[in-house]
Amino acid sequence: MRPILMKGHERPLTFLKYNRDGDLLFSCAKDNTPTVWFADNGERLGTYRGHNGAVWCCDVSRDSSRLITGSADTSAKLWDVKTGTQLFSFNMDSPARAVDLSVGDKLCIITIDPFMGQSSAIHVKRIAADLDDQVGESVLVLKGPVGRINRAVWGPLNRTIISAGEDAVVRIWDTETGKMIQENDKDVGHKKTVTSLAKSTDSSHFLTGSLDKSAKLWDSRTLTLIKTYVTERPVNAVAMSPLLNHVVLGGGQDASSVTTTDHRAGKFEAKFYDKILQEEIGGVKGHFGPINALAFNPDGKSFSSGGEDGYVRLHHFDPDYFRIPSI
Amino acid sequence: MAIDNLGNAPAQKPRWGELEEEDDGGDYDFLLPPKQIIGPDEHGLKKVIEYKFNDDGHRVKITTTTRVRKLANARLSKRAVERRSWLKFGDAVHEDVGARLTMVSTEEIIFERPRAPGTKAEDSNASGDPLAQMSKGGAVLMVCRTCGKKGDHWTSKCPYKDLAQPSETFVENPNPSPADGGASGAAKGGAYVPPTMRAGAVRPAAGGADMRRRNDENSVRVNNLSEDTREPDLLELFRPFGSVSRVYVAMDQKTGMSRGFGFVNFVRREEGERAIAKLNGYGYDNLILSVEWAAPRAT
Numbered sequence: 001m002r003p004i005l006m007k008g009h010e011r012p013l014t015f016l017k018y019n020r021d022g023d024l025l026f027s028c029a030k031d032n033t034p035t036v037w038f039a040d041n042g043e044r045l046g047t048y049r050g051h052n053g054a055v056w057c058c059d060v061s062r063d064s065s066r067l068i069t070g071s072a073d074t075s076a077k078l079w080d081v082k083t084g085t086q087l088f089s090f091n092m093d094s095p096a097r098a099v100d101l102s103v104g105d106k107l108c109i110i111t112i113d114p115f116m117g118q119s120s121a122i123h124v125k126r127i128a129a130d131l132d133d134q135v136g137e138s139v140l141v142l143k144g145p146v147g148r149i150n151r152a153v154w155g156p157l158n159r160t161i162i163s164a165g166e167d168a169v170v171r172i173w174d175t176e177t178g179k180m181i182q183e184n185d186k187d188v189g190h191k192k193t194v195t196s197l198a199k200s201t202d203s204s205h206f207l208t209g210s211l212d213k214s215a216k217l218w219d220s221r222t223l224t225l226i227k228t229y230v231t232e233r234p235v236n237a238v239a240m241s242p243l244l245n246h247v248v249l250g251g252g253q254d255a256s257s258v259t260t261t262d263h264r265a266g267k268f269e270a271k272f273y274d275k276i277l278q279e280e281i282g283g284v285k286g287h288f289g290p291i292n293a294l295a296f297n298p299d300g301k302s303f304s305s306g307g308e309d310g311y312v313r314l315h316h317f318d319p320d321y322f323r324i325p326s327i
Numbered sequence: 328m329a330i331d332n333l334g335n336a337p338a339q340k341p342r343w344g345e346l347e348e349e350d351d352g353g354d355y356d357f358l359l360p361p362k363q364i365i366g367p368d369e370h371g372l373k374k375v376i377e378y379k380f381n382d383d384g385h386r387v388k389i390t391t392t393t394r395v396r397k398l399a400n401a402r403l404s405k406r407a408v409e410r411r412s413w414l415k416f417g418d419a420v421h422e423d424v425g426a427r428l429t430m431v432s433t434e435e436i437i438f439e440r441p442r443a444p445g446t447k448a449e450d451s452n453a454s455g456d457p458l459a460q461m462s463k464g465g466a467v468l469m470v471c472r473t474c475g476k477k478g479d480h481w482t483s484k485c486p487y488k489d490l491a492q493p494s495e496t497f498v499e500n501p502n503p504s505p506a507d508g509g510a511s512g513a514a515k516g517g518a519y520v521p522p523t524m525r526a527g528a529v530r531p532a533a534g535g536a537d538m539r540r541r542n543d544e545n546s547v548r549v550n551n552l553s554e555d556t557r558e559p560d561l562l563e564l565f566r567p568f569g570s571v572s573r574v575y576v577a578m579d580q581k582t583g584m585s586r587g588f589g590f591v592n593f594v595r596r597e598e599g600e601r602a603i604a605k606l607n608g609y610g611y612d613n614l615i616l617s618v619e620w621a622a623p624r625a626t
Contacts, residue, residue, distance in 0.1 A: 002396070003432045023407035033418065038411070040399060042429040045410075047417030064410070084416035272438070282438045302399065313432075316399035321438055 003286060004042035004314040008035045013306025015057045016295040019064040024081075025295070025304055026067065027312050030054040034069050036081065039297055039304075042314045048079045050086045057098045057151075061105040066127070068108055070096035076110045078127070078134070088134045090125060094118055100153045101127070107139065109161060111149040120149045122163055122173070140178050145171065151197035155220050156204065162220065164194035164208050172223055188225045190216065195235060201242045201298075209235035215249050217275070229273045236292050243300020245275040245326060250291030250305055270294060270305050274326055281324055286313055359386065370608050371395045372615075392615045394608060435609065437567045545593045546621040547602055552576065553612040554584040564611065565591045569598025590621055 011030035018025055018039060025039045032051040037044050053073030060067050060081065067079040072095040078088040090096075094115030101108050108127055114120045124140035147166030155162050160181065161173040168191060170184040190210035199206045205226060209215040211234040217227040233251035240247055250270045268287040273280055289308030296303045302316040359378035367373045375391045403411065415422060422428075549561065561574045576589035593599040599620070607618040 001436050001438065003436055004429060005432055006429050008428050021404050021407045023403055023410060035417075037429070040403075044415075044419045044422065044428055045413060046415050046419045049417050064406070082410075082413055082416075269439075280441050282440050284436060284438055286432070286434075286436050299402075315436070318438065324440075 001284070001315050001318050003284075006037055006042045006044070006312040006314065007310060008037070008044055008047075008312070009033075009310045011054070011310060012289070012308040013293045013310065013312060014055065016293040016304055016306050016312065017058055017060060018295050018297050018304075019060045019081075020062045020298060021064060022298040024060070024064060025312070025314070026058050026060055027293075027306060028055040028058050028069060029306070029310065032071070032073075034058055034067070036067075037312070037314075039302070039314070042312075046084050048077075048084050048086070050077060050079075050089075051075070053095070056096070057100075059099050059101045059108070061101055063105075066101075066105065068099045068101060068127075070099040070110055072096075074112075076108075087131055088136075090136050092123065094120075097149060098151045098153075102154045102158045104158070107154075107158065109152045109154065111152045111163070113148050119143055120145055120147065120165070122149060122152050122161060124161075124175070140175070142173050142178055142180075144180055145169070147193075150193070150195055151208075153197060153199055153206070154203075156202075160220075162197070162206065164190075164197055166193045168192055168194055168210065168212075170194065170208060170218060170223065172220075182223045184218065184223050185225065188216075190214070192234075196238045198238045198240050198294075200240055207238045207240055207247060209238035209249055209251075211235070213251075215247065217247070227275065227278050229278055231271055233290075236290055237294040237305075239294040239296050239303065240275070241296050241300050241303075242298055244322070244324075246281070247273045247275045248294050248296070248303065249273065250294045252290030252292075252308070268307065270303075277326070281326075282321075284315060287311065367395060371397075372608050394610060394615065433610075439567060543592065543621075543624060545596050545599045547591045547593065547599045548588060548619055548621040549591060549606075550588045550617040550619075551614050552585050552587050552589055552616070553614050554587075556585050556589070556612065558589075560612075561589055561591055564606070565593075565602050568593070568602040568605065570594040 006027075009027065009029035009031050013027060013029045015028040016025060023039050024045070025037045026034060027037065028034045032053060032055065033047040033049055034051070034055050035044060035047045048067065048069065051069065051071040051073055053071050055069050055071045058067060058069040064081055066087070067081050068076060069079065070076045074092050074095055076090040076092060076096045076099055077086050078090075079085065080087055090110060092110060092112045094112040096110050097113050098111040099108060106127055108125050110123045110125060112121055112123065120143075122142040123138040124142075125136070126139050128134045142161065145163065145165055145167055149163050149165035151165070152161060152163040154160075155172065159175055161175055162170065163173065164170045168189060169186075170189065171180055172182040173179065174181050190208065190212050192210050192212040194208045194210045196209040197206060199220070203220055205217055205219055207215055207217050213231050213234055215229045215231075215235050215238050216225055217229075218224065219226055229247060229249060231249055231251060233253060235249050235251045237250040238248065248270050253268070267285050268289060268291055269283040269285040270291055271280055272282040272284070284305075287305065287307035287309055288311070291305050291307050293306035294303065302314065304312055304314045306312045359380070362378070363374075363376040365374040365376070372392060372394050375393075377389045377391075379387055379389060381387045547565075556576060558574045558576050561576060562571055565571050565574070570593065571591055572594050573592040574589065577586040578584070579586050591602070593602065603618045603620065606616055609616050609618075
């Protein structure tokens with residue numbers, strides 16, 4: 001493959017998201033400007049100016065008209081994708097970490113970090129169809145997890161909210177009542193901070209990646225552990241292929257092995273695993289720093305990775321990739 | 328770009344009466360063969376052959392080889408096509424062509440499949456002994472037995488330590504196959520059995536030469552290397568295709584630069600085949616590589 005390198009961010013990447021049609025790629029980084037690129041050739045389309053702090057997460061509506069971003073400057077902003085204008089800013093009292101739009105784009109989750117005595121929380125806000133009606137009040141506030149909540153997403157049909165974070169516990173909350181319905185079984189769960197979460201296309205199962213050097217596949221309804229994927233590096237980002245039964249893990253370097261780093265550059269890799277067999281099927285090297293973000297194009301024919309080095313690498317798969325034998 | 332000097336005189340001698348001034352500007356293009364374009368073939372390789380007069384008035388032939396490769400097919404939905412024509416905004420508004428935010432990688436990144444543990448073990452069986460040899464030092468004159476370089480490093484510090492090596496020293500040692508491990512001791516109740524007589528020993532003539540020959544059969548020649556290509560570069564380039572037992576880059580001793588070609592030996596033939604298939608015509612350090620099976624050695 002000849003990856004396309006996009007260096008639009010000066011600071012490490014934090015999140016990557018493709019739009020539903022797979023033609024736009026949104027990148028968030030620790031610099032203040034989320035950027036949008038064309039997903040086929042990597043050409044930059046524009047940047048969203050307005051945040052004053054690292055942007056941790058973003059989500060785009062199904063029709064690719066609205067973008068929501070969560071930033072360390074204690075705000076989550078709603079943008080017009082086409083023009084880059086800021087439409088609304090939700091003022092949270094702490095740095096906003098994760099954002100996710102619901103099915104139908106009428107509601108959104110905004111997670112906030114523990115800050116100055118306040119615990120972390122998950123806020124649900126309504127997104128009005130008409131901007132004039134947009135208000136900043138939360139419809140629902142969920143509290144309970146200790147420590148940072150790194151990712152929170154909508155469960156199947158918006159009936160539940162799935163969250164995971166620093167306390168290594170995956171939780172399912174009921175949207176109607178706001179109560180926590182389930183926590184994952186402690187024996188099989190992650191042992192360290194869960195850094196990332198990726199849902200399958202139909203939201204029936206999801207993948208969590210953790211600093212304990214593993215990623216786990218869970219059922220969204222029952223929270224049963226289905227599969228575990230083991231690597232040698234702490235996992236910072238996970239992604240599931242929408243086309244094949246592949247799971248990709250991207251990670252960092254174990255702090256203890258820093259001084260024994262290989263002198264060869266570009267050796268941080270995104271590891272591909274067979275989803276069902278839990279076996280490693282391949283790796284794509286190239287990043288000069290730990291991989292912090294991974295995303296698959298909805299058509300499954302390309303994927304991109306964002307690293308600590310500030311680069312986004314967009315890979316279009318060679319025909320060989322589709323011929324890898326599997327079940 | 329390859330420039331060939333075709334000799335002093337142009338094919339057709341211009342009549343001296345017509346060649347009035349020295350500083351004519353060299354407008355003798357009619358003397359040159361026309362430009363040839365050998366259109367893109369199935370690998371996307373395109374050759375353009377032009378002829379020019381250089382400063383000395385010699386006719387030179389310039390061959391430019393380019394490869395165009397399609398990276399991906401973009402099948403856009405109607406909405407996506409609309410989005411393609413959106414105006415740039417934010418920081419992208421004043422983007423000039425030279426901004427170079429988006430670049431195609433110059434390196435070919437391979438989807439590396441993990442090696443099955445079985446295959447690696449088979450290959451390293453033969454190399455078991457040379458590897459043991461490597462832990463010893465060299466002579467005072469630093470000769471590395473692995474890559475044969477003098478004065479560079481000791482064998483134990485060889486950058487190619489982990490490769491199977493058909494080195495000369497292998498000749499003197501038996502190849503301890505697992506089955507005969509027990510029998511390598513004395514046959515008759517404690518009598519000393521020299522290494523070459525032991526069960527499972529490989530005779531020098533048969534063993535060493537065989538090892539070397541086998542590797543040279545899988546020798547791949549790489550042409551059109553850039554001046555500063557060295558062994559480690561070739562090793563990195565050919566490694567993904569399989570177990571490389573030896574790399575060699577022909578050097579000009581006087582200038583210390585590569586003579587433009589080198590050899591890579593694989594342990595197995597199909598690895599070499601894969602390498603040839605993938606790397607022939609591959610752009611490496613601004614030159615297009617020519618990779619083929621090496622012609623058998625003269626001696």
